[in-house]
Amino acid sequence: MQIRQPALPTAKPSVTPSAYVLLSLPLGILYFVFIVAGLTLSAGLLPIFVGLPILLGVLTILFGIAGFERSLARAVLGLDDPEPASASASVAAERGLFRRLGRAVADPASYLNILLCILKLPIGIVNFVVSVTLVCVSIGLIATPAVYVVLERTISIDIFETSYWIADLAPNITSMQLSFVCTAIGFVLLFLSVATIRAMAAWTARFTLAMARAPR
Template sequence: MAHHRLPTALRAPIEARAWREFGYLLLSLPLSVVYFAFSIAAVSLGAGLLITFLGIPVLAGGLAMCRGFGALERARARGLLGLDIADPEPARGERGGVMSWVGAVLKSGASWRHLLYALVHMPWAIFAFSVAVTFWTTGWAMFTYPLWSWIFPTFVGRGGIQLYGDRSHSVELDTSTELALTSLFGLALVLVTPWIIRSLATVDRVMVVGLLGPSRLATRVSELESDRGVVVDTAAADLRRIERDLHDGAQARLVALAMDLGLAKEKLAEDPRAAAVMVEEAHVEVKTALQELRDLARGIHPAILTDRGLDAALSAVAARCTVPVTVEVDLPSRPAAAIEGIAYFTVSELLQNVSKHARARRAFVDVWRTGDRLLLQVRDDGRGGADPEAGSGLAGLTERLDAVDGVLAVDSPVGGPTTVTAELPWRG
């Protein structure tokens, strides 16, 4: 983070942000006049022609024009205000063709929001332009007044800026004290003006986001579609993992066990001692295969979680960790089974990360409920440096939690300690 010698209040008038926002407000006036005029003309013409068939396509064309204005405004807000806003949902006809497109434009809520923006933005743009230009020009003119005050006696025939005047008396800013006071007052205006402009630009930001961006419903639908894709991909990955574990583990052991028992059966009559040794080895293989199947079943959904809940299940996970883990679960009741399962696997994977990567001496797991949210926190005193954006398992956890409206926050400075907090919706 850059360090500045000047405080923010003194730095604001010369910062690029202030000039960009001022430029945005200056451009808003002529553009809003164009938007307003074209929108009123197009909509009025379309509404007037509704008694004929021509009114419908004309009205749709006017709304499409407003959507074009909105695209220009989003680009302008992105460049001058640093506002990164997504495009609204496009208007597409179900069957294709001109009339299908006309119907889609007329039925789209985004089209009417763009029209509303074109109508209400002009009066606001006039007000914001007037306030911004008045404060900006007045402030800088008064602040620099000692530099150009010679213009008045030289070209105007007066001593300075006239504050009051009649036939017999006038008050002018022409003495050294008055010049200094004027400059100080101008400096105050110069320092205040960026914050006034920032407030005006904030209103524009709200209007652009609220009227020109995607609706909350469309945004939510897009999020749910993305989450559904994550859930499907996660389920497919889990199925592939289970298939691989079965094929490479228990299945391979059972095939070898069947072969060993077949050989033992053949040797049973001619060499009972060798057959007994082979049966003993097969018995060991059976135990190993059973343990692998138990581990695999625990990885799918542990029985202890279903029977005794998170406290007992997380304690069992902590017992298998390579470092001592203290588990504290403070829940008034059990959440929904799906949320409970996600919480279990989240803590399990975080503790695996502690075992494999953290080089920690101790770890702590805390689980509690706050309002309608279930919170999980895993802390360790290891080396830190965990980064969810580095393609690690934390990125996968983040996607899994996003799929159920959860959040994963990682605080892991280099050198440690590491604190990972997960937040899930409480669904009892």
């Protein structure tokens, strides 16, 4: 009996957390559209039996998607855990449409993969919105001195002119000094943003590994 060695972390992940988080939205949209269109089409054509091969094709492709998602997740986590040779080999090995379809429908992995494709969309939306918002706000705060100088010298607008609560807290601080305070806050927020993106990527990858299954 061959004992499978546990997954070991490699020195460096081959996919960066930021790339994984940003990819989660377009992939989530693609998966959601595919699963909804595929299942709807196959269900609508079941009365004339055309839906049976379509359903088998959808479930087979889902095993391929699950294998791709597992590979991405392991690359993000830096796990040295090779993918099986063929994600859908056991389903394709069956002879006959009804045998192959029956095996795929009876496999719990099919339903986990369907659920994964559906959940990838809301997870991708949250990951994308949170990461882009944090990074954009951080960069905006870091660039505050440049924005202040440009606006003040070109159109004579002080972006801190109406910040009366700041004047009450620190009456002697100038607008330029305040802009550098914003820059310092921006660097802190950028550091927190990177940590947050890494945490979201790690959670998403672990969730994917728990959901994406190969056929039995």
